[in-house]
Amino acid sequence: MQNYLTKNLFAIDVNNSNDKFETNQIKLIEFPKIQDEIRYVANKIKYLVLEKGTVFDDINIAVNGLDDYKHEIQKIFNEYSLPFYLDTSRSLMEHYFSRTLFKIADFICGQKSISNAISIIQSPLFIIDNNKKLDFENYCKKYNVLSDEFYKKFETENTELCKNAEEVRCFVFDQIKELEGHIFACLTVTEIKTVLLNYLSVINAKNIIDTLSQKEVDLIEKQIGFEVYGKFEKVLYEADAIIGENLVSVQGFFDMLKSCMHGTNLTTVPLKCDAIFIGDASQSTYYPRKALFIMGATQNRMPNYSSDSGTITDAEIAILKSNNNVSPTIKELNKREKFKLFNLVVLPSQKLEITYSTLIKGQTEFKSEFISAIQSIVTTNGMAIQVEKSDMMELKIFNNNAPLLVPYLVGTTQNAVKLAKGKFSNLKNILEQQFKKVLENETKKFADDMSRYQITNIREKLFKNNKTKISQIERYFKCPFLQFVDYAIKPKDNPKFEIKSIDVGNILHEVAQMYVNNCIKNGYKFSDNENLIVNDIFDKIIRSEKYFNFSKNAYALKNLKEEAIRFCNAIKNQILSSDFKPVYTEKRFDDYTIGNGLTISGIIDRVDKLSLKNGDGKSSSISNYLRIIDYKTGKDKFTYQDVYYGIKLQLLVYMKAISELDNSIAVATGYMPIKNKFVDVFDEEFETYKIDGITLKNDGMILRLDKNLVYNKKSNIINVEFKKEGGYTSNTEKFILDEREFLNIQKYALLVLNGAVNEIMQSFIQPKPFKEGNSYPCTTCKYKSICHYQIDVNGYRKLDSIHKGDVCKEIE
Template identity: 25%
Template sequence: MSLRFIYGRAGCGKSTFCLDQIRNKIEKNTDNKLILLVPEQFSFQAEKDLLDSIGERALYKAEVLSFKRMSNKILDQVGGSAHKRMNDAGKNMLIYKVLDETSDKLKFFYKASKQQGFVDILSELITEFKKYNVTPNVINESLSKIEDLELKNKLEDISSIYEGFQGYLEPGYLDAEDELTILSRKLDESDYFNDVEIWIDEFTTFTPQQYSIIEKLLQKAKRVNVSLNSDMLNGYNDVDNTDVFSITKVTEKKLLNIIERSGVGYEKPIDLNKEACPRFCESKELRHIEKHFFSFPYKYYNLPVEKLRMYKALNTYDEVEKVARSIVAEIRDKDYRFKDIAVVCREIESYERIVSVIFKEYNIPFFLDKKRDVTDNPLVVLITSAFDVFIKNWSYESVFRYLKTGIVKIQREDIDLLENYVLAYGIRGFHWVNDEFWRFGFDKDKEISVSDIEKLNKINEIKDMVREPLLKLQSSIKDDNSIFNICSNLYEFLNEIGALDTIEEWSEKFSKAGDQEKSDEYGQITDIVIQVLDQMVEIMGREKVKLDKFVTILNVGFEKHKMGLIPISLDEVLVGDIGRVKSHEVKSLYIIGVNDGVFPGSSREEGILSDFDRNMLKDYGIELAADTKTQAFEEQFLVYTSLSLSKEYIMLTYPMADFEGKALRPSIIISRMKKLFPKLVEESDIIKVNEDNFEYIVSPQPTFNNLISTLRRNFEGEETEKIWSEVYYWYKDKEQWKDKMSSVFKGLKYNNLVEKADESKIKALYMKPFNFDVSRIEKYAECPFAYYVQYGLKARDRKIYEFSAPDIGSFMHEVIDKFSDRVKEENLSFRELDIDWSKRAIDELVEETIEEKNAILKSSAKYKYMAGRMKRIISKSIMVISEHIKRSSFDPIANELKFGLGHKDLKPIEIFLPSGEKVTLQGRIDRVDGMGLDDKVYIRIIDYKTGNKEFSLSDVYYGLQLQLLVYLEAILENADKFVESNALPGAILYFRIDDPIVKARRGLEEKDIENLILKKLKMRGLLLADAKVVKEMDNGIDGYSLIIPARMNKDGSLGKSSAITLEQFDILREYVKETLVRLCDEMLSGNISISPIKKDKYTSCSYCKFSAICQFDSTVKGNKYENINKKTDEEALELIYKAVSDRLLIEAKGGNDDGRN
């Protein structure tokens, strides 16, 4: 019985020495069993190394064990394995149960216990306690000694939860972390390790559980060899934490304490540092890194650098693509195999997706050494969403999340048909549960067409296919909500809908398609689901729970369950976390993501127990895992072992920006390497100068991508390298690439310009007689193509049962219009509105309007609140309208006036195009006010807006704001219907419908607050520059008006205002007519160009629904914005005046012009 250390720096051959010793023992026909003990994650590689080194004889004499395998073997031999084993998922579910039962009694963690993720934190802490032999009793015994109140409260809560957890385990369950504790006890009963020789390899440190087992092994085995990655042995001396090998020296000291305590012998250590380091015999650079990276002062490597490369990438995509190109080059040029290469990083989660995409594109076989989450697997999604259907009352989201897993045997087009129908009519809840025939969208009294009946029959057929198995499941768990019953019926449900058969079929399909990784994933998921359900039943099967709590527990189980996959080939690039990669057979190593704070990693969060807590517990004899300070030293050791992994070659890479474009800094490792290797040239493709084009000629798809970039440069007149000509002809001659090459050339010539549409077809599309809405013509001015798609092709969004912003505007317009009508009907006046009467009338009109065609506003609490909010806004707006009229001499003449073909209110506005076509304009005017003065009647047009609409003469000039002036024209042309005297323009104004929040100091009187509201809702627009008329619009104007965009000077003259003269109004009216002629002529002549406007930061693409259709891209040749250079009112008026004058001059000379600069 003895201990022997085998020590040496990284790469000195410790593992090889262990294997050689085992082989020598076998060759000498030793009678002793030979055991190689390694970490669990390295056991597969260790078995392979043993077979490669010794051959099949190893199977009979030697054995590879991990602590977990050892536990299974010994417990099977001497007993103790009869307990039901609880996996991590079961553990988390049990902790959730205990937490749910005890949360109200917790002092320190009451709030935290309600937070998502707290179960995981507790699970990790309990695992740590068990690894370090800290039981609830140990915690409770320490409580009387602890004076710090916060730590005491923490430990009391933790102990309560821990005791509850252990209490549920004791009747017959075994936590995975308890296995080593039981193993340590059971080793006394076993003779399996008597007189064996053991080699413990690849460990850096051990947990107290493992030390306890090693102590038992030392007392039984003939000899225990322990390999240590260290420059020297430290003995019983104190360990310097700054020493990069401090971790292994602490391990050495603890093992020496064990043999001293146990009376076990100590053999002369094997010092492999004396020998030439075999791993780096092919690379002086890597040997220099291993020996001098952590040495001070630096020893510079002044030779040319060949076996070390460094790459600065633009972003992670560029970084991984560089690695892929380099791997292909190594396979091609260095006679490497894929298994000789490893790609590692500190945070594999941030790289796994992009590595998978790029490596597949480069035809690089790889194994991603990472356990997969199962929560996104379709089977798990189907289960959780099926229960969500019941919990969320058959909500749209839950039903179609369930259907879109692809597992339910309903055709996708049928699901789409049903989805569109459900969305259009907001179907949920009892409509699914009741045995009713859905016929939403059709009046009961109206006859339905044959095609509509067929469609409804199809929809109802699909609906029944969806609901019947779900209703059966819901019914089966309604009266018995025990976990056992829910789990049992869930399993029956999965079988009934064929879910498990479908998963098996998918696994086979993936296997046949060559995607073995996916095949393995689907091959495991059914067992995982059954394991989680079994654990639920075993832990709490008799308990009755509400369905939402059942789903929470289920999710806790699924979230903790990780799916492990094994390599599908022996020849694959290993991709994984730095801490999990074993050094054997790695000839070429790529360390990616070498960024500041990533590698070496920054200090991790302290967790439930802070560093202060851990150090205090250590003083009381409770040792736990390392604090964050010690973890920082461990990270330094990880840097050392990582840089020492490869035999021949290392490439360090780091991106300058993350996926979102946020800047990243290089790690200290990069700067240190540059100091160690002064002749190391950092590579980068950020600025490509004298690049090796041969590097970009790799596997077909990525080379094709690079060829496209080269062809584009050539197409734009840039000189390209001759080698790409050969590449081009290679693809051109390959049948399978001909279509793609053709598409490339089409793409290079593509300019995304839309040809002018055939005039006759356009006219047929818009149909005579041409009757255009003026607001739509403004949209044409913003982008002809968007107008064409929306109003020509009549593209529509999918109909959804919702009350959108346009619906809100229409609703409030309608109620205000009805209110205005009621005021007239009851011979009342806006000047003398009674507040109480107004509120009652608004309440009635809102309810009436909801009943007529807005029943959605009663369909949910959200919409009921919206209805109440709109009612308040309408009330406030009507009070403000009333106040405007009280303060003015203008009276409402009419409201909701319609003009255009088919409307009797006003005769339509007609415009005649150069082509001879006649266009009629239509619209709806919210309110017209009039005021008599000096034998004239001044007209005021009011347009209600729910948004903050500003009037701009600049926009009028560009044809973007014509509506108010067209409304004015419609009234002036029909003035004889309303007034007897000569009608003149008085104002065109926007009124904002709103109930604004105003900021005000305390102590303001009610009148002052009302004035603040009036100021906030001041009308915007254009006034007639006549002081008398302006005063009639605001009788009390003194300085700046609270209700109109005007200011009156002290001398009674009009100050700075949004006002123009009568002549300017006439010019504006004339210009608007010309603009309408121009726009309508362009529209009907077939101009459907993709030419969106850009005005300051706004573009007409900003909220456009049709961007996926036009695919406008300002970087593509031919695609450019129509830049709208904002004009001042004075500049706009001058340009408008000039345009009208020029047109009149041209007409006088018999010419033609478009009327706009």
């Protein structure tokens, strides 16, 4: 095989059938994704070792585009218990020592920002208690520490926070200040080198790196750690030897040093004698072995051609009027890549398998021209060799609840059938010896998984004093485990002094509350200076201690104040346009019974009321009608899907609770969105803040909810629009409900709420997230590090599209 490929691969004329090579030692295989491609290679290696007696050291793997494959290779090969050496050279600049050094360089050259300072103190080079690092970070954000303030003592307050922050500042930045003073007095490379090495000696950089490297579990990382400081010193001394006496600026010195360190690699050698060698097809050095697997053999990767573009193209080189040759040209570089490939494929003596995936990193890939070259000169069973299309079917014995037996057998259905027929005796013996042990382990693991979520005192932990909250039940429907952690374990984040989206929402909630209370106090009479009133309310709120972190951020304050004014103008428009007037803000209700012996409490952002006399006006009885409004930041919108699946129940449960407790009739509920969006057109601004929810289908009530509908076809405060010819538009019909539907959807919300409580009482707290479109709650979940839920293994709950009728019919 080697001799034939050497003579004929990329030869000019191979059309003569007599020149073709008959072999079964070469295979070409296509896969749908790289995980299948890697798993196939792992399976094949397992087979070669167990059945053919091949040693791991006799196997090479060349990967085209190793960076896209290496993480999956490590994961799958470890799963298969395969010993391997991954030849991934690493730039000196990738080590934490280099990154810290240049963060310090940026700092002394003028980039004295909070983020840069925090990056520096987080470096492993500075042995500091993590809590003190966090206090330093919070102090800097709280007081907006900038520039040379890092070189001055922190003494703003007499607190533990300030003392810890000052301790960190003194330990790190007093030395950096001294470095800055000395280094800017230097004129030459030699002088800067001397100052820099002296600073690194003072902070004990080399010993710290060596100590941390000694503690590394990964042998390659340990080896790299021991190599770092020596390589850095070598770069520094070489620069000194070449341009030591040259005049240079501090910034110019560090730019030069960074460039040199980028080009310096940290090299490693294989740490196991008998290991599979895995490298980059274009960059690694390979030696002859029995078997070679070439992966990622696609058009854009194999060979790794360069495009003829850049500062000067080959065509432009050809017309240069110069006696000096410009080399290498793109054509020469591509010839070198092709030659590297030629040298690679003639190395194996017994087996050559070339594989590729049709989808890599979301991009569709096609087979390499090299595969076509192989097909033109190689035959199998008298026919031109074909590309096999493989669909890996992994052998599973415990459905989705257990790992595969791939560390012990060639894990495909096809090979399992061969085992059943008595072939592969060595492998079969291993399977017989291991199967009982694996079965026992899996049974124990399954039992442990089940017991992991069994809690005996669930009511006491999750429903203390027989109380619950709507937010707890909504959290349960997002994921039972998420609800359990939040309401039973109750972990707390370390406080951070920074502007958060929740702070923005809380500030605007408080502004709205105080503004509406002012409207109630003034009998819903408005002056010409409403914006000044909002401005004063905003300033009063922002001066409070809990929003201190906003005080130094003028840009954020300006935008937030503008949003507060727009939001309150929209509230004013709602009050003027409706017969329903605000009567409560932050209305609290307690001990509303929901079943299972539990009660709920809640706070409603705003309750609007309309009182009407009954009968002909002579009767003294009065009926009260309510509209429930919840202020919402973000992208929350009312959907029947959220109600159906229990993800958003608050509006409906609160509406039912307050109407019963207040002895009133609820006719509407919805979210009033808090946007941060400037709109030029006055009417469109109100449209932006339209209440999004459901309304009772009662023409009289709808005209009182928005009096302007008497003259206009479309409301700018509620989701209602009339057709020109009369009647409601189809979109309006989705969100107006007749009396039966309006009552049923409230009953449904309580039914779902009680169902969730029953499930929680039965200790159903296993992770079970949902999928909506391409979105998973797991993606942003802060507890995924303790949950370890695998969506690709354990699945998810799929949320189907739900309409008004789907919810209402559930209660009938």
